[in-house]
Amino acid sequence: MSEPKQMAQQPASRGRHRDPMVTKLWELQDKLKSTGATDEIQKTSDDALDLFFKREHYCEDHTSPASPELQQINQMTLIHPWDDLHEQGKTILNLRPGMMSGFLEGQFLQFLVSMSNAKRVLELGMYTGYSALACAEALPDDGEVITCELDPYLETLVKEYFYKSVHGRKISIRIGPALETINKLADDKQSFDIIFLDANKDQYWEYYQVIMDRGLLAPRGTIVVDNALFQGQVYCETKDKMGEGMKAFNENLSRDTRVKTVLVPIRDGVRLIRRIEDMLAKGQAD
Numbered sequence: 001m002s003e004p005k006q007m008a009q010q011p012a013s014r015g016r017h018r019d020p021m022v023t024k025l026w027e028l029q030d031k032l033k034s035t036g037a038t039d040e041i042q043k044t045s046d047d048a049l050d051l052f053f054k055r056e057h058y059c060e061d062h063t064s065p066a067s068p069e070l071q072q073i074n075q076m077t078l079i080h081p082w083d084d085l086h087e088q089g090k091t092i093l094n095l096r097p098g099m100m101s102g103f104l105e106g107q108f109l110q111f112l113v114s115m116s117n118a119k120r121v122l123e124l125g126m127y128t129g130y131s132a133l134a135c136a137e138a139l140p141d142d143g144e145v146i147t148c149e150l151d152p153y154l155e156t157l158v159k160e161y162f163y164k165s166v167h168g169r170k171i172s173i174r175i176g177p178a179l180e181t182i183n184k185l186a187d188d189k190q191s192f193d194i195i196f197l198d199a200n201k202d203q204y205w206e207y208y209q210v211i212m213d214r215g216l217l218a219p220r221g222t223i224v225v226d227n228a229l230f231q232g233q234v235y236c237e238t239k240d241k242m243g244e245g246m247k248a249f250n251e252n253l254s255r256d257t258r259v260k261t262v263l264v265p266i267r268d269g270v271r272l273i274r275r276i277e278d279m280l281a282k283g284q285a286d
């Protein structure tokens with residue numbers, strides 16, 4: 001029997017979905033009910049909403065299962081008492097389960113790491129370690145993931161889960177503001193084949209400049225930017241500093257003539273970036 005997969009759940013509460021289209025369809029459903037629209041019209045709006053979740057489930061159902069260790073991190077993240085911890089002053093930020101990349105994006109990251117024959121991965125923004133462990137699982141035995149995280153609470157929490165995996169020893173955690181950490185890594189002349197940006201959206205452009213200008217991206221390396229769609233704020237109205245930061249990052253990046261980029265609409269949007277010369281066939285760059 002195949003291993004159970006981590007299916008996307010229909011959200012229990014209908015606040016704001018990361019895809020603004022879903023939020024709008026929820027609003028429409030409520031309006032149709034309250035204005036007494038015919039059953040047929042209400043059903044059509046229910047069906048439209050179902051199509052979104054069906055597509056998400058279909059993608060998950062046709063993706064290889066996550067390892068048991070990743071599934072454990074996923075479960076722990078969903079039930080951890082984040083609000084209480086923040087109220088008690090144990091976490092710096094108000095951390096939420098929705099911050100985790102999760103199953104589909106985790107598997108996608110594993111493909112990128114494996115396809116690029118990466119040996120060294122740098123992550124900005126570890127949270128509960130889902131993406132760090134996903135990358136570590138796809139690395140060779142002598143591979144390494146350095147993951148930067150602001151919140152010391154997470155280091156203690158996550159280490160226990162990394163120990164449970166044979167791949168956990170490939171991961172080292174650096175606590176502190178990611179911008180400081182990556183500058184130190186650049187001082188030490190370190191470079192990485194895959195760099196996953198998933199920390200403070202407001203600082204993405206600063207992270208990117210350090211990565212590109214201080215040699216952190218190895219030759220033929222790839223930058224993977226999470227939340228490139230940022231809950232639709234980049235193509236609708238921006239609602240907060242994070243949305244503004246993400247939108248500015250996307251626009252600045254599109255003007256950078258050194259690189260090629262593609263924005264993939266997986267989860268909250270993933271933008272891939274490579275130097276132009278690394279995208280050309282061998283010999284073309286000369």
Ligand SMILES: C[S@@+](CC[C@H](N)C(=O)[O-])C[C@H]1O[C@@H](n2cnc3c(N)ncnc32)[C@H](O)[C@@H]1O
Nearest residue numbers: 099100101125127130131149150177178199200
């Ligand atoms: C979206 S979560 C990362 C999710 C994780 N990569 C995953 O896939 O499960 C963002 C993380 O970045 C951390 N963070 C926020 N600002 C930061 C900063 N300035 N430096 C380092 N980490 C930061 C937060 O504490 C949080 O854990």
